[in-house]
Amino acid sequence: MNSPKLNELDAWQAARLIAQRELRAVDLLHACLDRITERDDEVHAFAHLDRAHALVQANALDKGPVRGLLHGLPIGVKDLFDTIDFPTSYGSPVYGAHRPRADAASVALCREAGALVMGKTVTTEFAYFYPGATRNPHDLTRTPGGSSSGSAAAVADSMLPLALGTQTAGSVIRPAAYCGVVGYKPSSGRVPRAGIKSISEALDTPGGFGRCVRDVALLGAVLTGDARLSTSPDESAAPRIGLCRTPEWAYAEADTQRAWDTATAALTHVAPALADVALPDDVPDLVALQKEVMAFEMFRALSVERLHHRDQLSLQLQAQLDSGSVISGGTHAANLVRTERARHRIDTLFDQFDVLLAPSAAGEAPVGVDATGDPLFCRGWTLLGLPCVHLPFTRGSNGLPVGLQLVGRWGDDHRLLSSAQWIYDRLTQ
Numbered sequence: 001m002n003s004p005k006l007n008e009l010d011a012w013q014a015a016r017l018i019a020q021r022e023l024r025a026v027d028l029l030h031a032c033l034d035r036i037t038e039r040d041d042e043v044h045a046f047a048h049l050d051r052a053h054a055l056v057q058a059n060a061l062d063k064g065p066v067r068g069l070l071h072g073l074p075i076g077v078k079d080l081f082d083t084i085d086f087p088t089s090y091g092s093p094v095y096g097a098h099r100p101r102a103d104a105a106s107v108a109l110c111r112e113a114g115a116l117v118m119g120k121t122v123t124t125e126f127a128y129f130y131p132g133a134t135r136n137p138h139d140l141t142r143t144p145g146g147s148s149s150g151s152a153a154a155v156a157d158s159m160l161p162l163a164l165g166t167q168t169a170g171s172v173i174r175p176a177a178y179c180g181v182v183g184y185k186p187s188s189g190r191v192p193r194a195g196i197k198s199i200s201e202a203l204d205t206p207g208g209f210g211r212c213v214r215d216v217a218l219l220g221a222v223l224t225g226d227a228r229l230s231t232s233p234d235e236s237a238a239p240r241i242g243l244c245r246t247p248e249w250a251y252a253e254a255d256t257q258r259a260w261d262t263a264t265a266a267l268t269h270v271a272p273a274l275a276d277v278a279l280p281d282d283v284p285d286l287v288a289l290q291k292e293v294m295a296f297e298m299f300r301a302l303s304v305e306r307l308h309h310r311d312q313l314s315l316q317l318q319a320q321l322d323s324g325s326v327i328s329g330g331t332h333a334a335n336l337v338r339t340e341r342a343r344h345r346i347d348t349l350f351d352q353f354d355v356l357l358a359p360s361a362a363g364e365a366p367v368g369v370d371a372t373g374d375p376l377f378c379r380g381w382t383l384l385g386l387p388c389v390h391l392p393f394t395r396g397s398n399g400l401p402v403g404l405q406l407v408g409r410w411g412d413d414h415r416l417l418s419s420a421q422w423i424y425d426r427l428t429q
Helices: 011-019 025-043 051-063 105-112 149-156 173-179 213-224 254-267 286-301 303-308 315-325 329-351 376-384 413-428
Strands: 046-049 074-078 116-121 162-167 182-185 205-210 240-243 273-276 355-359 388-395 401-408
Touching: 011 025, 011 213, 025 046, 025 051, 025 074, 025 116, 046 149, 051 116, 074 149, 105 116, 105 162, 105 213, 116 149, 149 162, 149 173, 149 205, 162 213, 173 182, 173 376, 173 388, 173 401, 182 213, 182 413, 205 213, 213 388, 213 413, 254 355, 254 388, 254 401, 254 413, 286 303, 286 315, 286 329, 286 376, 329 376, 355 376, 355 413, 376 388, 376 401, 388 413, 401 413
Parallel strands: 074 116, 074 162, 240 273, 240 355
Antiparallel strands: 046 116, 162 205, 182 205, 182 388, 355 401, 388 401
16 A cells, blocks of 8 residues: 655644654645645635745744644645735735734644644635635535635645634535535634634634544644643543434435435444434524524624725625624624523533534535535534534545534533544544
8 A cells, every 4th residue: 555645644644753853844845835736726725825935934843843733734724814924815805915913813823833834725705605716626616615615625635734714604614524624613712713804703713624533633732722632532432422413404415314324324333322312492593593693793893894895895795794784783682692592402412412413514515616505504503602523434426525523512622522533433444
């Protein structure tokens, strides 16, 4: 069996080799840059890339001491995060010439841990639905998902091992599903949001992408400061799994239904507990509630843009802002109360289960690049602020990636990632 190319190494493997001085950061970087040269004219994962600057960083990392968990690893940064050494345009011509004076806190944390910021990856316009230039690396005629489109596509196409993203509706889990990588959305509030263009105070959550669970656990440990996330799971601690099809199951396509059947069959005789679970009857329509919270908060968060640059906003974004304008502050306050009550009700499910298995997306990545797909199966979990991990483990009828997501109790990110590793091992063996 041939050894993987350097750019195809999992992040945890590359990090270990670099820490042991068995691999140079500059050699890993050259392999990634070669892949970008080969593919990015078609995939369009990057909004900004500075090869010379990346090489300077890599050489400095090779000459200095090992700085942390991400030492020498090239990472992509979604163009929603401020970066001091790259333009940050938030996917909009409004900020085409914007040069931040400081890194976003999460970017600074990655640099502190030794990461090499390779470039900025494409985002949709202000992380909403109007797509950027990125294509799905598995089929260039299909969407990579959004809004963290460039990050997911770059990791999937072996241009780099790790990338940062954000989720407000389904912007980590959905592109992870469409591109066939592991996506991790931490519990709300676990990762600092300073320096990230905000569109929703209640919903925005930084996260990231890797090619395996151990990769996103490594990234998550740096972003949250919780070393437990990167600890190897205890193989004897098999998780109790709740099978939560969600109220949106009727929209699951045949490929997702087959993935569900495959997963449940593989886990039936090995999980200590595996049972269907439904959301409590008194929980409101979480999808509708998330949409309303998001619309109200986007209208206010993007006030400067809608008041002074409306002609530079897409019609799609203008319509979203208009929908938020008719929601009152009183209604929004009531919606936040309803959200908190729902969070408490759903928290009781985790007394019985360690994680919930749920759909990530309706099916394979849709054909066409003028839309980014529907975040239907992600909206509710994002509203509740729960940690989520997408696990790619099968293919659909057109040969494209399909998988499912795991959802954990708020704050139990370490248990979620440990469970994800245990489950992923059994779904991919």
